[in-house]
């Protein structure tokens with residue numbers, strides 16, 4: 001089982017949470033705006049502490065309220081791609097990709113998979129939204145994560161960029177190297193990319 005999650009957290013006035021198990025491949029998470037999708041990714045990454053429950057990924061317990069386990073975020077090895085790409089503006093694309101990389105020798109391979117090889121010398125501010133997202137996914141992959149969390153990686157892209165980004169995610173998915181949890185609002189995207197769809201809220 002790749003993801004085994006059963007969590008609840010409080011966010012201001014709201015209580016958010018989810019319970020699901022998911023196998024390898026790409027699991028899509030859908031739910032209304034405010035349902036708690038980002039909060040759920042934050043709990044899996046270790047950025048938001050659940051009030052109860054557990055988080056297990058690939059058989060490893062990352063959080064368990066009953067036994068007091070709470071692995072710190074940097075030891076969870078999540079490749080988290082946030083809604084905004086959050087590249088370092090003062091580093092070129094290549095330096096962004098290599099930030100936190102565990103195996104720099106994989107740079108060319110990852111850049112080819114995501115079709116970003118021509119962008120390596122560019123500054124983040126010169127990238128389109130789709131290019132920046134692909135670089136953010138590449139940076140996450142080069143950190144050799146145990147799992148990938150993608151928060152709406154395709155939102156607000158025009159159709160051409162969306163198609164490019166979708167193909168890049170398909171290639172990562174089909175390589176089967178890491179389980180992926182991806183949030184989307186788009187039913188067609190969920191259908192095309194997801195091995196399964198989980199609805200929360």
Ligand SMILES: Nc1ncnc2c1ncn2[C@@H]1O[C@H](COP(=O)(O)OP(=O)(O)OP(=O)(O)O)[C@@H](O)[C@H]1O
Nearest residue numbers: 011012013014016032033034035036037038039040
């Ligand atoms: N820092 C915060 N303080 C208080 N409430 C918060 C905070 N962050 C989120 N919330 C609330 O928690 C709930 C879940 O938010 P979250 O961002 O996880 O939802 P979401 O499903 O990802 O939404 P969207 O699809 O709009 O991105 C919402 O009701 C939101 O208003």
